[in-house]
Amino acid sequence: MRDKENIKELLDYFQTKEDKELQFEEEAIVSAYQNKNNNQSLAIKVLSVFGGLLASITFLGFLFIAGLYNSDVGLLIFGALCIAGAIWINKEYDKIIIDTVSVSSFIIGFILLSFGLDKLEMTENAISVVFIFIALLSLGIVQNYIISFISILIINGSILTLIISNEGYNLIHIYVAALALIVTYVFLKEAKIISTNKALSKLYNPIRIGSIFSLLSGLIILGKKGVLPIPTDYIWLSSIIFVSAIIYLLSYLFEVLDITKIQHKAGIYIFSVLLLLPTALSPAISGAFLIIMLSFLVNYKIGLAIGIISFIYFISQYYYDLNFTLLNKSILLFLSGILFIGLYFFTHKKLTSNEKV
């Protein structure tokens, strides 16, 4: 935890970054740091989520044994109360201690609502829309980390349900493309988003992790054949978005790496596109690569780990699915290996010679 002196030093530092006189709410900052101390431990976060899940499961056991799931009105009222209660308690006391209570109540609420709405013979579409609406509303009212994260996952799940239950499988490309753009925007515009207002600033972390998980779920649907019967006609569509995003990111990278010559830039652009071209029909690879690049660019370790694991998985899936004989596959793998080793020595030489200049 930072003490007052420490905070003072921080504020002085930030003043050097601005031209105009800065105004700080010092007391609010000090108390924010005191609350943050409670927030630090990952063990506590995991504990409250697991506790919440266990409590929800036993509570569902209670409902089923007691036969309370028979009354649709009861389910609806109780579900709505649970969600409202979870949001209210977070709004009222923003403390980590009540996370277990609010997480269980939030999850139970959504389960009860879905039972209740189903009893009223509402369609899956209508239920999904209601869920998206409620989750968005909760994001607007309360910005607690875990509740917001769960809300984003609920929104993602509802949109996927909408696509699947209407058999609009081609829409998945548009959805994943939109997710890719959102993730890219969230990562690159961190400063803009957190300076917009307090609510968005608090929502930044859960949105970032939530959108990565959502994008990942989309990539799995695209990358693993047979999860959904997606027609392959438009599969390159998502690839175009991913590759364009990666190309756009390269311009950021040039700035970091001090690459200024037009010829070098053009060479790298062309080379990257050629390298990604063979994966055009399995967009999950370039998608995972996009996650890796974005996460490394802003130094986000959890995202980087997710990106690397999914990258390895999708690459293996790609070679597994290829309709080649083992001999051709082995030659292809061997050649790509040699290409990357060559790339290693090339960049190694290039970078060290740059350092000398």
Added chain:
Amino acid sequence: MTDIQREDIHIISRYSNLTEQGIEKALKENVYNDKEKWERFLRVFFITLGIGFTVSGIIFFFAYNWAELHKFAKIGLTQGLVIITTILVLYPKIDINIRSIILTGSAILVGVLFAVFGQIYQTGANAYDFFLAWTVFVTLWVIVSNFAPLWLLYLILINTTIILYSEQVAKDWSEVFVFTLLFIINTIALLLSFLLSKYKKLATIPNWFINTVTLASTSYATIGIVIGIFDKYQVVFPILIFITSIVFTLGIWHGLKAKSGFYLSVIPFNLIVIISAFLIKISDGEMMFLLVSFFIIASVTLVIKNLINIQKKWTNER
């Protein structure tokens, strides 16, 4: 200047009129990866992809010709690979970490060797003796290397051997007994690694290793007890409870002493699961489920509250 983290920038921007440009500058200076880190990252990325693709290309090539190879060639090839990698490990010029990684690769290749052997002589690939042989023959390397990932592989092999043995040979062992056995073995491994890092100072044992083994050991104890609660009575059950209570007490004591929130959350959580199972055993009526649900919420909240208080005390002491 104290080192500034992303969290600091977020909190201070929330309560000030910092502009987007100012935040951007602060993020770039303190949080985002710089040129040097990108260069290192790209190098590691290229060389890993290069070696990974090349090696899998070679393996695919053998797989392509596999069916036509003579059995001596098959075993010879795999053995050759084991020998080459092991010789590489003895080469003193290579960095010690990389040598340990290569040795871990050799240990996995030993498994491949036994799998090939089993395939040729039809001993069956998931028979327990396959894992037993694998475990026995890599023991020496594991001890010599003292490399945490290799130790973890070794523990996984031991666990797998025991589980397969209980399924394939010792069919009369009860589930509670199997879990008790697994719990005891993993706990011994855990205690040994504690003692080694404390008294021998052979090598620093990384936290992730100890935490993984702790999670495995406590989970075995909890699963064993939960099964024991619902199963018919057997002699081993009170023994399991006795050992568990000692180990859990030791764990809490260690957590308090080493100021580790990990033990102080894992062990209470396991206790909560055990107590919940016990309550449901008493009665499985609807009221009991409701009670258990509330019990879980209340007890987890209580644990978190205590953890926060203890952590506050620790930071003040520092």
